[in-house]
Amino acid sequence: MTTEATPLPGTGQPPAAQVRRVTDDLLRRTEHRLRSFLTAERTHRAAVDERAATAVDALSTLVAAGGKRIRPAFCIAGYLAAGGDPHDPGIVAAAAGLEMLHVSALVHDDILDDSGRRRGQPTVHTVFSELHQTRGWQGESRRYGEGVAILVGDLALVYSDELMTQAPPALLTEWHALRSEVLIGQYLDVTAAAEFCVDPQLSRLIALIKSGRYTIHRPLVMGANAAQRPDLAAAFATYGEAVGEAFQLRDDLLDAFGDSAQTGKPTGLDFSQHKMTLLLGWAMQRDEHIRALITEPGHTPEEVRARLLDTGVPHSVEQHIAGLVERGCAALAQAPVAPAWREELTAMAVRADRRTK
Template identity: 45%
Template sequence: MTAWSGSMEGERAAERADRADPPDLPGEVEVIGAPVRERLAAVVDQAIAEWVPIDPELERPLASIRRLVLSGGKRLRPAFCYWAFVGAGGRPDDPVVVDAGAALELLHAFALIHDDVMDESVRRRGAPTVHVEYAAIHRAEGWVGDPGRFGEGVAILVGDLAHVLANELVVGLGERAARMWNQLAIEVNIGQYLDVVGTARGSVDLPTARRISRYKSGKYTIERPLHLGAALAGLLDELAGPLSAYGEPLGEAFQLRDDLLGVFGDPARMGKPVGEDLLEGKPTPLLAVARQRCTGDEAALLERVGDPMLDENGIAALQALLESCGARREIERSITALTDQAIDAARRAPLRDEARAALVALAGYVATRDR
């Protein structure tokens, strides 16, 4: 069996495992998660049908996208978009919000694939990352050149392709929605650039770490999908402020929880190794707080963050330090305060009652999730 045929078997297994979203996701997500998943499959299958007759080799990159978008994910971005749309008076069964949700998932796939290349990550959603998958294909087929370089190059192209498929879904959604989509996409790239620079510098202060978190993840996970939903319903001008009052603090809480899970989470739940942020030296608020608090031997131990030679014992020592110095506890307090702020804003927002209740429930999920 070739590496490619094996990867196709993996794709089919992942799809079978994802017939429904994971059971721990709230109903406020599943209401849009299932239609979005079906739309994603249809979009990629249509692209496969269009391009494979030109060259069978073209099935590979599209199948990689299909596997990633159908093999899990929380579907939070489509959910926030959906509830802003419904809260602003949009029809719950309007296919336009399904297309927007599918576009958000494809843009997220683009960001994940590129992020994995930059971070040299080897696992994503319980499977090899795209660049690792294609490096393995290169080795198995005995092709010329460097397998790692080949894998990274193909992954960049696969990510770009996911972005183009996302953009195709946004065409025709209206001028305001298109402008919001472009703003969201720009912020994703800006946030990632700030993250890469912060990692290269080795450490950043707390305000800078919070700014990176806000633009790298918070805005494009919660605030901008909310704005996109309001734009689709034609009420962005009226609702941008109230939705930001909810989305900004909750977006920060989302990324802070991500930071904690990246250091202390369960690898089986996360679908990737835990401790990668410590290996890579990610400029997180968690580490910024620890650096404020630690001196002497503790500060010296923190200098090991970002050391590529960091082993399991070193990661365990850093985890213990982040506990003992109170950094983890402080981040947990911040998550609680930011979530409470978001819930208060949701309850005051001029939205339909069912949407306000859904946003309150989603805030609770974001604050307490374990993956």
């Protein structure tokens, strides 16, 4: 077993440029795999009934709308940092499967959060609700739209598994853990919102389970395992959980203070859905009046934002994010990967921390 993965031999490029080049190439191939898979599936379903293809079209639209592709990126990075063969189509299938799972989660999340926009476009349940209403179909438009979106999200979940059957078998244990874990994290998130009790420890646990492990930790380890490097699991777990939690906390700040034109989705959803984020938990510990601003009618998101700023908690969360990123990157210091990959993973952590969408 090798202990020091090296970047691909390039054409005179420095190691960092080689790393970026091969990563970008695999991400392009992942994008092509996603779109070609959905195109073939649409053709297959349309041959039965054109209406059946509409569900596939909804997924194709969401995939084509873009997104950060952060889970495929970290899976690919873990694989290449571990010395994996970039020409193996299995890692492309794995990366595509991760993104398809994420698409499933997004469709279902938008129902749970009653969100009207995703990636700058109407959400799936909104599109089908409006279709039902416009055409004057039988039944309730909202119920139809949400029912169809549940099925579309489930379809993406099935597709993610189909793609993953073409991935290296060594990553499947981690894949199964990731899938069940994110659903448990979502359940805890919904339950904590219903209870709406101040529990920063629970808020951090939810951020870890539904984002830290799902977004970065497990995709990284899946990549390393696909390259037959289970020895990297410990370092990647420490890095991934810390940077992944920072990623979720940045999401919380963007929901509270971001620009919906940049994020592609409505801001203030955590307020309206009573999400017990670490931001809100810490703020309510400092100012009990914030609970009333969120739970009682007649208050605007602007009032909540102003009160949050008065507590100083957003700055505290920023400091916590910086500490998490520092801790995560420190875990790479002794990891048996090439220096160019330590630099790339550090850069990826910083990009996740400083993003604006």
